[in-house]
Each structure stands twice: as C-alpha cells, then as structure tokens.
Amino acid sequence: MSDLSKIDVEKASFAFSIYDFDGSGKVDAYNLGDVLRALNSNPTLATIEKLGGTKKKGEKQLTIEEFLPIYSQAKKDKDQGCYEDFLECLKLYDKNENGLMLGAELTHTLLALGEKLDDKEVDEVVKDCMDPEDDDGMIPYAPFLRKMCDGWGAKKEEEAAPAEG
Template sequence: MSDLSKNDIERATFAFSIYDFDGSGKIDAFNLGDVLRALNSNPTLATIEKLGGTKKKGEKQLSLEEFLPIYSQAKKDKDQGCYEDFLECLKLYDKNENGLMLGAELTHTLLALGEKLEDKEVEEVVKDCMDPEDDDGMIPYAPFLKKVMV
C-alpha cells in the first residue's frame, strides 16, 4: 500500500465510502469491480475475482484497510487495456477506414471474443451505448467505445 499516493488514498477512500451503503465501514466484495472502475481502473472479471471479488452479494465484506492493497494491486495490473487499445481492435472491422463498422459485427464481437458477455449483457450495452445503425447496418465505433469506457 505504500506505493499509493496521498491523493490515491483520498480518492480510494471516497469511492469506497460511496459503496459503503449501510455506513458500516465495509463494502460487499460483490461491488469490488464497481469501486475499482470508479477509480479509473479497468479490471477484467477474472482479475476482480483474483483480487477477492465475489459473484454473489453478501458472501464477503471488505474493510477500507483490506481494500487499499487491492486497489494498489489493481493499479499495477498492466493487463487492463485502455481506450486506444480497444479502438485499434475495432479498427480491424472498419473495412472502409471511415470510422464505421457493422453493428452486427460489434454484437458478435461482444458475444464471442475476449471476456465473453451473455446475451442479456450485450443487449444492455448495445441499448445504452450504441448509436442507431445507418441504412447499411453501420455504426460509428469510436463513440460507442467512449460510452462503454466511461
């Protein structure tokens, strides 16, 4: 934890407090990924589980003292990817190099590649983040990615 700056600790404490829903000084480990993402981290589900997150609510509680080393480790994790990395991946589907890709290809990518999403999760992401398809079924992928990464 000594590698966290004073500012990092203040930000982590604030984010932690938001997810301390009952004021007990603890958060549900189910929300670990949400807290880390609120701190501009982008951990995969596997990373969250490795760091102590749970898949079900109520299984485990984390105190701030337990959370800070987890946050420190998440900050060090280089296997997260950033906007530019994901943008480069989506450019592979941009056959005309005009910032557009088929909406169907994006949906397929979310379902089939990397850390695969369930149908319901893809529907929610598409509904919330994807611009409407044009007459050819194309969507601008950069705005989609920005919405997803926020």
C-alpha cells in the same frame, strides 16, 4: 499502500463509499470489480477474483483498509487494456477504414470474444453507449468505445450515488 498518493486514497475512499450501500464502512466483495471500474481500472473477472472478489453476494465484506492495497495492486496491473488498445481491435472490423463498423458485429463481439457478456449486459451497453445505426447498419465505433472507457463507468457510479439534498 504507500505507493498510493493522497489523491488516489481520496478517490478510492469516495468510490468505496458509493458501494457501501448500508453505511457500515464495508463493501461486499461481490462489488469489488465495480468499485475498481469506478476508479478507471479495467480488471478482468479473473483479476477481480485473484484480488479477493467473490462471485456471490454476501460471502465476504471488505473494509477500506483491506480495499486500498487491492486498489494499489489493480493500478499496477498492466494486463487490462486501454482505449487505444481496444480501438485498434475494433479497427479490424472497419472494412472501409472510415470509422464505421456493423452494429451487429459489435454486438457479436461483445457476446463472443474475450470475457463474454451475457445478452442482458450487451443490451444495456448498446442502449447506453451505441449511437443509432445508419441505413446500412453501421455505427461509429470510436464514440462507442470512448463512452465505454470514460463515461459508462462514471454514469453507473452516478446512478449508485445517493442524491445530495
């Protein structure tokens, strides 16, 4: 844990507290991926499981002391990709090299490639992140990707946070 800066620990503690739904000082290991994503990490499902995440709610609880080394390890993971990596992938679908791709191709990609999303997850991502299709069914993919990498996790984090009063 010594490789985490004071700011990293503060950010991790804040994200952890958002997912401590009952105020017990513990987070369900089922939510480990969500906490890591709230901290701008992009772990695969296999990585989450390797780091101690569970597939079912209620199987395991994590304290902040247990979470910090997990976060430290996730920060070191080089196999998670970034905006630029994903942008290069989506450019493969940009047949006219004009920053547009078919919305249907993007939806298919989310459903079929890599760690596949289910229909409900794709619908949520499309609703929250995709600009409306033009008359030809095309969407600008860079803004979609930027929302996915930057804003969507933050939006979900805000929704999970209790309102200050």
